[in-house]
Amino acid sequence: MLEAIDLSKSYGTHKALQDLNLRVASGEVYCLLGANGAGKTTTINLFLNFISPSSGEVKINGVSVNKKPVETKKFIAYIPENLILYPDLSGLENLTYFTALASKSRDIDHLENLLQKSGLHMDAARKRVSGYSKGMRQKVGIAIALAKEAKALLLDEPTSGLDPKASNEFSDLLKALSGDGTAVLMATHDLFRAQDTGSNIGIMKKGQLLEDYLAKEITLPDLEKRYLDLMKD
Amino acid sequence: MIGHVAQHELRRQFRDGRIRTLLIVVTLMLIASLVLSLRDYQLASNQYQKNLSQARKNWESQSTKDPHDAAHDGTYVIKPLYPLAMIDKGIKQFSGQVVHLGAHERKQSTLNEAKDHSGLFRFGELTPSFILTYVIPLLLIFLGYNAFTEEKEKQTIRLLLVQGALLSQLALGKWLALFLQMIGLWCLLFVAAAISSYSVGSEISADVSQWMALGGIYLFYFIIFINLIIWISAKASSSGMSLTVLLTLWIIITLIIPKASTNLAGWSYPFPTLQTFRDNINEDQTNGLNGHNFWNEAAQDFQQKVLDEYGVESIEDLPVAYGGLLLAEGEKYESEIYTKHFDLLQSQYEKQRSIYRWCGLLSPMLPVRFLSMAIARTDYGFLWHFEDEAEKYRVEFNTALNMNIAENAKGVNRYEAGRELWASIPEFDYKWQPPQEILRDHTLEFASVLLWAILSFLLTVFFTRNIQIV
Numbered sequence: 140m141l142e143a144i145d146l147s148k149s150y151g152t153h154k155a156l157q158d159l160n161l162r163v164a165s166g167e168v169y170c171l172l173g174a175n176g177a178g179k180t181t182t183i184n185l186f187l188n189f190i191s192p193s194s195g196e197v198k199i200n201g202v203s204v205n206k207k208p209v210e211t212k213k214f215i216a217y218i219p220e221n222l223i224l225y226p227d228l229s230g231l232e233n234l235t236y237f238t239a240l241a242s243k244s245r246d247i248d249h250l251e252n253l254l255q256k257s258g259l260h261m262d263a264a265r266k267r268v269s270g271y272s273k274g275m276r277q278k279v280g281i282a283i284a285l286a287k288e289a290k291a292l293l294l295d296e297p298t299s300g301l302d303p304k305a306s307n308e309f310s311d312l313l314k315a316l317s318g319d320g321t322a323v324l325m326a327t328h329d330l331f332r333a334q335d336t337g338s339n340i341g342i343m344k345k346g347q348l349l350e351d352y353l354a355k356e357i358t359l360p361d362l363e364k365r366y367l368d369l370m371k372d
Numbered sequence: 373m374i375g376h377v378a379q380h381e382l383r384r385q386f387r388d389g390r391i392r393t394l395l396i397v398v399t400l401m402l403i404a405s406l407v408l409s410l411r412d413y414q415l416a417s418n419q420y421q422k423n424l425s426q427a428r429k430n431w432e433s434q435s436t437k438d439p440h441d442a443a444h445d446g447t448y449v450i451k452p453l454y455p456l457a458m459i460d461k462g463i464k465q466f467s468g469q470v471v472h473l474g475a476h477e478r479k480q481s482t483l484n485e486a487k488d489h490s491g492l493f494r495f496g497e498l499t500p501s502f503i504l505t506y507v508i509p510l511l512l513i514f515l516g517y518n519a520f521t522e523e524k525e526k527q528t529i530r531l532l533l534v535q536g537a538l539l540s541q542l543a544l545g546k547w548l549a550l551f552l553q554m555i556g557l558w559c560l561l562f563v564a565a566a567i568s569s570y571s572v573g574s575e576i577s578a579d580v581s582q583w584m585a586l587g588g589i590y591l592f593y594f595i596i597f598i599n600l601i602i603w604i605s606a607k608a609s610s611s612g613m614s615l616t617v618l619l620t621l622w623i624i625i626t627l628i629i630p631k632a633s634t635n636l637a638g639w640s641y642p643f644p645t646l647q648t649f650r651d652n653i654n655e656d657q658t659n660g661l662n663g664h665n666f667w668n669e670a671a672q673d674f675q676q677k678v679l680d681e682y683g684v685e686s687i688e689d690l691p692v693a694y695g696g697l698l699l700a701e702g703e704k705y706e707s708e709i710y711t712k713h714f715d716l717l718q719s720q721y722e723k724q725r726s727i728y729r730w731c732g733l734l735s736p737m738l739p740v741r742f743l744s745m746a747i748a749r750t751d752y753g754f755l756w757h758f759e760d761e762a763e764k765y766r767v768e769f770n771t772a773l774n775m776n777i778a779e780n781a782k783g784v785n786r787y788e789a790g791r792e793l794w795a796s797i798p799e800f801d802y803k804w805q806p807p808q809e810i811l812r813d814h815t816l817e818f819a820s821v822l823l824w825a826i827l828s829f830l831l832t833v834f835f836t837r838n839i840q841i842v
Contacts (some may be wrong), residue, residue, distance in 0.1 A: 184842050187534060189533075212534060212535070212536045213536060216534065217531065219527060219530060219531075221527075222531075223526040225380075227387040227388060228383065232383075236376065236380045237532075237535050239376040240376060240532060240535040240537045241536050242536065283531070283535075287535065
């Protein structure tokens with residue numbers, strides 16, 4: 140579903156990403172771990188076509204992002220680290236607008252159901268987003284992805300700053316989404332969340348994917364030890 | 373897609389209390405300016421009708437007198453007020469409203485409105501054209517300066533793009549939202565002004581096409597600002613930067629270039645002082661016919677010509693009163709001198725206009741103002757057209773009186789005419805310059821506005837396609 144083939148991105152002499160090869164199939168949650176500047180966000184931005192690769196190729200659902208950017212947008216949804224919606228509109232109105240842009244059904248009952256499915260209470264969904272916590276905004280983000288019927292979800296540090304309960308609820312939502320066949324690529328610093336939510340875990344450093352594991356084959360202590368070892372210079 | 377974006381922008385803006393307040397303030401200003409203009413127009417229209425009939429009444433009720441004395445007393449013509457002057461008063465307040473038509477001398481309009489006020493009148497009034505030219509562009513800037521920058525700062529633009537929106541669609545949607553807000557105010561002003569102008573019941577009316585033409589010019593002006601706002605907002609790195617750049621542009625377009633071009637035009641092609649202007653006319657008149665001088669060379673030549681025409685040897689043998697013929701001929705001759713000197717003034721003004729036209733490439737406000745004043749019949753073009761027509765009438769009016777002397781004063785010791793003659797002189801019937809003629813005279817101004825609108829729109833469409841997202 141999500142595929143990076145020999146993907147590189149350079150800014151002048153600085154290599155932000157080097158020869159990344161990565162594949163996230165439907166129903167998988169691939170967690171990219173790494174320190175700041177490791178290349179996680181660059182990878183996400185390349186999938187989103189916000190930047191162009193220096194070499195290599197990015198494919199979504201088998202379609203080249205660079206060659207057919209508009210077509211690939213149909214398959215994906217995106218939740219950034221700090222999802223800022225339109226504060227003067229309610230959660231439901233935000234969802235309606237983003238869904239309209241994706242040319243999907245804007246039936247209010249349907250959208251309300253999606254917000255509820257994402258864990259947002261209806262009384263909150265009708266209030267202005269200016270009063271929302273980060274967790275509530277992330278839930279609207281999930282509802283946007285659900286309304287779009289996205290085949291792939293790209294997440295950039297989605298749980299940073301969330302309290303443990305909200306973070307846990309968010310993980311459950313991701314698991315439910317992947318259970319429905321959505322491919323998820325998540326950049327995160329959170330080893331626990333990666334091990335708990337992910338089906339695959341990759342560790343990046345200085346633009347390179349150093350190692351990757353199946354989540355079920357590595358314990359959290361081992362993952363933590365391996366991560367810390369790799370982060371040493 | 374574009375419609376969704378526009379609808380979303382409008383909803384967001386109407387939810388913002390600051391924007392609502394701003395819109396209410398500008399709407400109230402617009403209504404106030406319209407009410408004041410309507411009151412002025414009503415007063416001026418009533419005054420016009422009253423003065424017109426009074427001037428005619430005064431003329432027709434003159435006592436028995438020498439027709440040439442009556443010509444010296446003269447009559448008045450009143451400058452009519454076109455309904456569109458409600459929107460743009462142009463130079464109306466600073467140019468005279470009345471022209472005295474007498475013998476031998478072409479006079480300029482007198483009794484201007486500004487003289488009835490204190491010097492502070494020069495600070496300007498709250499008029500619809502002020503709101504249209506200065507306030508609405510400023511309002512549009514405040515409504516749209518952060519159209520793109522806020523999306524970039526809050527990163528909502530990323531979500532919009534991921535949802536499948538194209539940058540060009542977002543730009544056009546935001547453009548449409550600003551346009552719809554502007555068109556609301558535009559409609560309010562022009563529809564209300566047009567309807568209320570008909571309610572005044574003036575004999576002078578402007579047809580719908582004229583209202584549309586004036587409104588269309590301002591529509592183009594606002595579109596230029598909307599284009600610039602969307603373009604700058606898309607290119608600026610922050611909302612603060614966007615606002616600073618747009619306010620600077622507003623200052624340049626509405627204040628600096630227009631004022632600098634006035635200085636440049638006056639400096640490059642100065643008008644003569646009133647004293648020089650009069651001296652030049654006097655110099656030309658010195659050796660010509662003036663109707664009262666029988667002895668100079670020009671008068672002698674004319675006398676010989678008349679004698680030849682009638683085939684007689686002396687004035688006494690003429691079947692008509694020679695004095696009347698000389699007065700009529702002198703009037704035509706003097707009028708030609710005035711026409712020559714007024715034409716020089718007008719050609720100087722045309723040269724100044726060429727400076728304004730070039731400066732119009734730097735500021736769309738200049739061609740818009742010139743077009744607006746021309747369509748509202750409150751510009752120099754109208755003033756001169758009216759004064760030229762009044763001068764033609766003055767010559768006809770004097771010729772009729774002088775020829776009456778020529779026909780009736782032969783052999784009479786003191787010829788005097790009465791009310792029958794005064795009533796037989798036709799009234800001044802001013803014919804407005806046809807709209808096509810005005811438009812033809814302002815083709816370059818119109819082309820300049822069109823060029824601004826097209827270029828700024830292309831800037832918006834092409835440059836918003838490549839906004840740096842990351």
